[in-house]
Amino acid sequence: MTDQDLRRALLRIHPPDELGAERRAWSLVRAAFDEREPAQRRNQLFRPLVALAVALALIAAVVNPPVLNAIRDAIGRTKEQKQVVYRQALFSLPAPGRLLVNTARGPWVIQPNGGRRLLGSYRDASWSPRGLFVTALGKHEVVALEPNGTMRWSLARSGRLLAPRWSQEIDGSTRIAYLRDRTVRVVAGDGTDDRLLDEAAATAPAWKPGRSFVLAYVGAAGRIRVVDTESHRLLWHSLLLPPLVQLAWSHDGTRLLALARRSLVVFGEGGGRIGRTRLPGTAVAAAFDPRSHDVAVLLRLSPQSIVQIRNADAPAAKARSVFSADGRFGTLAWSPNGRWLLAGWRSADAFMFVTPQGRQRLVADIARQLGAFPTVPEAGWCCAASR
Amino acid sequence: MARLWGGEASWVHEAQRGSVPDLEALFRQHWPRAHRAAFLVVQDAAAAEDIAQEAFLAAVRALDRFDRRRPFGPWLHRIVVNRAIDWARARRLRAEVGGDALEDWAALADEPANPYSEPVAQALASLPPEHRAVIVLRHLLEYTPGEIAELLDLPRGTVNSRLRRGLDRLRDQLPEDGDD
Numbered sequence A: 001m002t003d004q005d006l007r008r009a010l011l012r013i014h015p016p017d018e019l020g021a022e023r024r025a026w027s028l029v030r031a032a033f034d035e036r037e038p039a040q041r042r043n044q045l046f047r048p049l050v051a052l053a054v055a056l057a058l059i060a061a062v063v064n065p066p067v068l069n070a071i072r073d074a075i076g077r078t079k080e081q082k083q084v085v086y087r088q089a090l091f092s093l094p095a096p097g098r099l100l101v102n103t104a105r106g107p108w109v110i111q112p113n114g115g116r117r118l119l120g121s122y123r124d125a126s127w128s129p130r131g132l133f134v135t136a137l138g139k140h141e142v143v144a145l146e147p148n149g150t151m152r153w154s155l156a157r158s159g160r161l162l163a164p165r166w167s168q169e170i171d172g173s174t175r176i177a178y179l180r181d182r183t184v185r186v187v188a189g190d191g192t193d194d195r196l197l198d199e200a201a202a203t204a205p206a207w208k209p210g211r212s213f214v215l216a217y218v219g220a221a222g223r224i225r226v227v228d229t230e231s232h233r234l235l236w237h238s239l240l241l242p243p244l245v246q247l248a249w250s251h252d253g254t255r256l257l258a259l260a261r262r263s264l265v266v267f268g269e270g271g272g273r274i275g276r277t278r279l280p281g282t283a284v285a286a287a288f289d290p291r292s293h294d295v296a297v298l299l300r301l302s303p304q305s306i307v308q309i310r311n312a313d314a315p316a317a318k319a320r321s322v323f324s325a326d327g328r329f330g331t332l333a334w335s336p337n338g339r340w341l342l343a344g345w346r347s348a349d350a351f352m353f354v355t356p357q358g359r360q361r362l363v364a365d366i367a368r369q370l371g372a373f374p375t376v377p378e379a380g381w382c383c384a385a386s387r
Numbered sequence B: 001m002a003r004l005w006g007g008e009a010s011w012v013h014e015a016q017r018g019s020v021p022d023l024e025a026l027f028r029q030h031w032p033r034a035h036r037a038a039f040l041v042v043q044d045a046a047a048a049e050d051i052a053q054e055a056f057l058a059a060v061r062a063l064d065r066f067d068r069r070r071p072f073g074p075w076l077h078r079i080v081v082n083r084a085i086d087w088a089r090a091r092r093l094r095a096e097v098g099g100d101a102l103e104d105w106a107a108l109a110d111e112p113a114n115p116y117s118e119p120v121a122q123a124l125a126s127l128p129p130e131h132r133a134v135i136v137l138r139h140l141l142e143y144t145p146g147e148i149a150e151l152l153d154l155p156r157g158t159v160n161s162r163l164r165r166g167l168d169r170l171r172d173q174l175p176e177d178g179d180d
Helices: A003-011 A018-034 A039-063 A065-090 A366-370 B006-016 B020-042 B045-061 B072-094 B117-125 B129-140 B145-152 B156-173
Strands: A098-103 A106-110 A116-118 A123-127 A134-137 A141-145 A151-156 A161-166 A175-180 A183-188 A195-199 A206-208 A214-218 A223-228 A233-240 A244-249 A255-260 A263-268 A273-278 A282-288 A294-301 A304-311 A320-326 A329-334 A341-345 A350-354 A360-364
Touching: A003 B117, A003 B129, A018 A320, A018 A360, A018 B020, A018 B045, A098 A123, A106 A123, A106 A134, A123 A161, A134 A161, A134 A175, A141 A161, A141 A175, A161 A206, A183 A214, A195 A214, A195 A223, A206 A244, A214 A244, A223 A255, A244 A282, A255 A282, A263 A282, A282 A329, A294 A329, A304 A329, A304 A341, A320 A341, A320 A350, B006 B020, B006 B072, B020 B045, B020 B072, B020 B129, B045 B072, B072 B129, B072 B145, B117 B156, B129 B145, B129 B156, B145 B156
Parallel strands: none
Antiparallel strands: A098 A106, A106 A116, A123 A134, A134 A141, A141 A151, A161 A175, A175 A183, A183 A195, A206 A214, A214 A223, A223 A233, A244 A255, A255 A263, A263 A273, A282 A294, A294 A304, A304 A320, A329 A341, A341 A350, A350 A360
């Protein structure tokens, strides 16, 4: 076989779905291009002018030492300003609030201006109710951290730990529910009084917003159980359900969404079934609008992903698609003011921010900024007010 | 290095100024070979698509800084092939089996028959990713060994020996001329 034969043979081997791949790639490249910051080009235009100004200033400095001191001051200030601008340019959020994301390196807290902090080698972090603290998991511990990474307490626990979730605050107290092996446990927000609640499946538990500590989780038998964690009283349980991807309460605590891979069911406060529907794709995540009973659902319909808005009061009614694109999407989170939705676009290494009205904003290059592509907890975009 | 086409330099320049049609021209010019090169090295359709996509996204992010006097292709291919080698090495370490690569190989195009394509595809699959990469760079993308050394940040002797050993192994596994 000659070199020519080899070249011809290589040219005849085509990747499967070559045209589809090109179409998908172009849509991503085009979106990233549209989001490109033009600031650097402006800097290039100004560069000759800056050079000329510096040259003139240096000439002036030779004949006038106070000018030299002024130049030193100016250079010092410029350097400081540049550092700030650089941090802001890395990332920014389109709505107030801070974002908590989990990466393979650990959780990050991202401020609206792009300032960000790695909290340490933890995983599966989620906010406390007002965003004053973060709970997360170490290798064999449940921890509470301040958003600057300072540890408040640590609870050593062996076994497989999953999904710590912080409750709302009631009379100055909070609780954290977490999964350990095949059980669900509850510990007080100050790290004391850790106790077993029940056997449970590996779906993250969800605290019901309201005036008492009520937790929804999937019991060992595959039914949702809604329990008062102080009295251990079972308030209601569902019939047997398919394996659940997620449980989520509406922000007024009157709707509980049970998301399975191919269907969703909505329950009322007392356990009555509001409705159910089959989904047109594979469910990845869901998140309630903080202002209503609308729920955003992220579906995968290979090769596309779609974000739909459904009304939890009528889950089988026609859904409204707000965004769809080729590629793999991960998590979904609402901004605290309910105006923006964040979808993690893993295959584009980007965060896609969309409004329910369809406005879009793409922030690319996420993995480089955070060291790995992150997941965002359902309530990961939290609490406009910071300490 | 590959020739710097006047059209390409102009596309880069106009894309830097915000022109979408020029960006698209650049993309359409380079996507097929970048995608195919990634596929031949990683032998996994989804991974090849991801790698080529990421390379183009990296190119868009760095577009303002790109020196348009330099050719775009080698810069893109450096990203694609190095990422493809990393991916293939990681996969080898994970000792994954199966996958869609060989079954889907060739999606061989409806072009005049070439008796070597399928055997080449299968023989290439048996090589280490580092050897596949130099063969793809040499015989698909048509870089010289010196250029390949620069792209992969390797000594030229290493490139030559990988090419020689890779081609020897490839030819050992191919049918003799005239065999059916």
